[in-house]
Each structure stands twice: as structure tokens, then as C-alpha cells.
Amino acid sequence: MTIYVGIDDTGNSESVGTGKFARIIAGEISKKYPVYGVTRHQFYVHPDINFSLHNFGAVIHVDTEEEYVDNIFESVKEVMQDNFNNGSNPGLAVAHESCISPAVVAYGKDAKETVIISKRAWNLALNSNIQLESIGGNGSGVIGAVAGLGLAYAGNDGRFLQIGRIRKLKGPQPVEKLIGAGIDGIFTPDGRPITKGIIFNEGDKPVKPCPVNGEVILFVYEENGIFKAVTRD
Helix, strand or coil: CCCCEEEECCCCCCCHHHHHHHHHHHCCCCCCEEEEEEEEEEEECCCCCCCCCCCCEEEEECCCCCHHHHHHHHHHHHHHHHCCCCCCCCCCEEEEHCCHHHHHHHHHHHHHCCCCHHHHHHHHHHHHHCCEEHHHHHHHHHHHHHHHHHHHHCCCCEEEEEEEHHCCCCCCCCHHHHHHHHCEEEECCCEECCCCEEEECCCCCCCCEEEECEEEEEEEEEEEEEEECCCCC
């Protein structure tokens, strides 16, 4: 069973950003509950949408029972309040998987291609038993916080910011080592499985696999006989 913790719009130009902040929160949660991973979900970019930097949200996947939703919500809320950044509009949404209905999934998909007002997020949270909180600013972060829950639950969206031991592997890595660190499979975009060789990634950063049908998949492309990791939104 999984509890999803969605956060959005937590940073400003001088802060660590939502992605890194989500990993910090995941570290705090993991002191009491098992954390499966952290995913990043890109939302619609439009002039009518007020966002701090890149308009993406992050979701922490916690493998625990529904009875701990309130405890996790309160502990994450406290961390976010203690680390509020001026100019940001943080939102926090927490729900057990049983509360993520088709309406929540559809809302998440809408957030990738349309402008959504915060009232819709509040109404959806109320009707779906989702714990929702505006931590500060104008409160617009609740839109992405709820959307992230639907996208993370449905799968096949975004990429992992944290999964297994992937973040410890930086620079070129053999396929076997990546598979052993938490990736389930490596494929080219046209579906060719890659079972051996070295995978290169930009700079000294860890690769960023994607959730695909319940599996952790890394996509790569071949260039002059070299496999390079693909970064997907």
C-alpha cells in the first residue's frame, strides 16, 4: 500500500528547488516509514500560470498503511513551514492510494495541458479525502500538489528523482550496475532492450529513469556506438 506526498512551488531563484527539497523531505520521512522513491512531474507552462521556476511538482512514494496519512501530512507540513521561501507559493497534498480516484488522475493529466484554478484543487481534495494545505504565498501550489498525486498513482508520467541507489552512481556506468541499483530495464525509444555496455549521462549526474507500467525504465539513445541516457519530462 502506498501513501503519496505531493509538493509544488516550494522554491525561488535562491533556494534548493522543489526537486531537491522533495528528496530532503523523503529523507525525513524515511526515518519512520519506508520510502519507495521520489518522482518529478512537469505541468503546463503558460503565461496565465503563476509559478516560481519551471512549473513542476514532486511526489514522494511512501510504502505504508493508510492510518499514517495524518502523521505524515503533519510532519511534512512542519518541514515546509520551517523552510518557506519568500516568493514561493507552496502546496502540500497527501493521500493514500485508495483515495486517488479516476477524477484525481484526470485532473493530473489536465494539469499538463490546461490552465487550472486552485478552487478546483480544493474541491477535488474535499471530495476525494485528500489532505491539502497551502503553506504560504498565494496558495497556487495546491494545484500541482494534487495533480502530482494523480500522475504518480497512474504511472507512466515524469521521471524518478530518487529510486534505489541510482543517485550514488554518477558518470558512465555499466548496464549491469544500473540494473542492480534499482532500474528494471534499459531501452532505446524504439523499444530495443539494452542488456550490456556502458551508459553515459550528461556531466557527473545520476541517470533519471522513468516510471513505466509499474517498472523503473531508463531510456537511452545510441550515438556513434555510445549509449547516452535520455532525460524525459
